[in-house]
Amino acid sequence: MKFLLVLIFVLNLYADEIQRIDSIVEDITKLRMNYQKSQKEINIYKNRVKTLENELKIANNLLKAKENNIVKIKVKEVKCLNNQENVFPKLKMRTKIIHTNASAYRLNKNAPIYNDINGMKIDEWEKGTSFTSNQKTDKFIKITGYFKNRQWVKAEKPLWIDINDAFKRDVK
Incomplete structure (x- = not known):
């Protein structure tokens, strides 16, 4: 009987410790699940950032190409203007006759x-x-x-x- 009482007493003492360990295991499990969920979300955001960076590179390349075309057009326009004859008559000072x-x-x-x-x-x-x-x-x-x-x-x-x-x- 003594043995039984000691056993109950010891079990009572360790019951609180077992509950505390179970609680810690449960918290760790929840943290592990939250960590895995966060990692998935981070990967989704990383992929989105990579996609946006690629789109930005493409947009920058298109912008550079358009700027180069604008410069080429302006150069052609200046060359055309330089080669074009003046269609307006030259103004002359009126000379008194x-x-x-x-x-x-x-x-x-x-x-x-x-x-x-x-x-x-x-x-x-x-x-x-x-x-x-x-x-x-x-x-x-x-x-x-x-x-x-x-x-x-x-x-x-x-x-x-x-x-x-x-x-x-x-x-x-």
Whole structure:
């Protein structure tokens, strides 16, 4: 009987310890399950992050390609603009044309003939060639007619000459 009482007493003492160990085992089991669940969630997030990183790399590559295309287009545009002729006429300063009495002039040297004031050279006349004019500017004389085989011929198109290339003739 004593033995039984001692056994009950010892069992009572260890019963609390057994419950405590069972409780610890249960807690460890729960922690292990939570750990496994957390690991699965972490793996899901890691995979999602990898997917997003790959998508970001693809997007960056597309962006770089588009930026390169934009640069190429801009370079082509600049080349086109540089090679393109200006479709607008060049603006010219208005030159005051002075109307005078008709006078005869003679070239004092071989001189270029222009199609307009500050225009393009269209011909060259020899020194001594005579012409008439009734219009001039501060730098040019308009040729209204000229002498060909001692006959006066009216100029059919605009002809201009530098004022320094001619002198006024004395008509007798």
